[in-house]
Amino acid sequence: MLFNLHSLVFELSKSHQSLSRTKELHALVTKASLLRDPFYATKLVRLYSLNNDLYSARNLFDKTPQRSVFLWNSIIRAYAQNHNFNDAKSLFQNMLRTQIKPDNFTYACVIRACSENFDFDGLRLVHGGVIVSSLGMDSITSSALISAYSNLSLVDEAIKVFNGVSDPDLVLCNSMISGFEYCGFWDKSLQLFNRMLRLGKNPDGYTLVGLISGIREPKLFSIGQGVHGFCLKSGFDSNDHVGSVLVSMYARCKCMNSAYGVFISLFQPDLVTWSALITGYSQQGNYEKALYFFRKLIMEGKKADPVLVASVLVAAAQSANVRSGTVIHGYVIQSGFELSVMVSSALIDMYSKCGFIDLGFRVFATMSERNIITYNSIILGLGLHGFAYQAFKMFQEIIEKGLKADESTFAALLCACCHGGLVNSGREIFRRMTEEFCIQPSTEHYIYMMKLLGMAGNLEEAYSFILSLSKPVDSAVWGALLSCCEIYGNSELADIVAQQLFTNDPRKGAYRVMLSNIYAGDGRWDDVKELRNDMVDGGIRKVPGVSWIAGRINIA
């Protein structure tokens, strides 16, 4: 035998064995007649699972007659981690029929699987099983329950679990802090953090990531700075996860100088941190900087991944920079990322936003796998370029393939109707969205409806549409109607719409300028004067609009 028992166990315990090495070890274990021992089977199941070879993992599991709780947990986890939730659940049900009782780790794994699968009923059932098994106070199951309930936005249930544990440990506190953050209660997150400090519990990287992730508005900037100060004092700023989340936090607070400050203070920022910086610039509209840092990353010899490439393609699309977009496309091909549905969908979007729907369609046509995001990208692109008929054909394809149309699908279809002037189709697609697909319309859908009806001259219908809604709409919806009033020179309706806008957004100059133009078109010069004087007196200014055209380049 090549190995003695000790070295075999040592080799099996390494979690980074390749698939071929795992197979070799499997052969050695078989040769030594050790396969019946659940210890060895567990180790091998784990290694196969880490190498995404579920088939071999399951085969091994099925052939092992003596199944310990460890072996059961390994195989359930293998399926759950591969997002094979139904199989994980049915394995768990099989386990319940055996003599082996699930333990806290089994429950933790199944709880997580239910949460990731949005299986509310399953989660409640498993929670019941936890209580029946007297594991309701256990830290392992409780932390999994807190995360699961929070991820399903059931924060009250998460709090109940947390309060049910008399002496919560660090992980339990971290789960609750992250749970509050996920559900939007950054203040509760901070309160719990302070309570931890008062009780003398030392936070770790997880605690700070949970806490900082909740700080995502410019008004919370000073709180973010305070937490950043804590990280510096306690040395957590060198933690990769904390560093990247600090960069994101400052970016979301619209302070890119601070985000960059954190970034350059890191000894070796990892890919996620680079990505946080680049996405930050992109989301703040500084596309040039986003593209610059992407080039810098590549020049430094680092390799981007699909998530980062998709993010940079957004910057190229938003800035209509097809030159950068094609360079990134080259990088995508070089790296084999065109197999990533996320990347290819971003390529479609980039080409269409840059005015090259033909190239976008070429990417679409060559994709072997397409998801709803792919279809949304191509429908939006076709719609923006006036190909409404083709956009609707794509929608038909979504339904035929059994994909689930979402709110972006309908926004893209409404956009296609707007660009094609298809009023009846637009009305029908809006009806189908709400009645057939049960999708709650968002501000974006309402804006498209205003444009669709208003641009066709159906201003009264557009106005009645807003009035028929049960909840007040965002100012942008009224703004869309006002712009249609401007096109048709309807100053009576414009007066009514403007009153809504001035009440909601008294400082926004654009609407006042729009109204003034409508008055001018109607010859109401006294009203124009009064409006302009009001603006001067109130110090209200309109932000000038900008537009640009990127030079068209020839692409074979």
Next chain:
DNA sequence: TTAGGGTTAG
């Protein structure tokens, strides 16, 4: 004489 595992970032 082992082994499965609860909470983090773009």
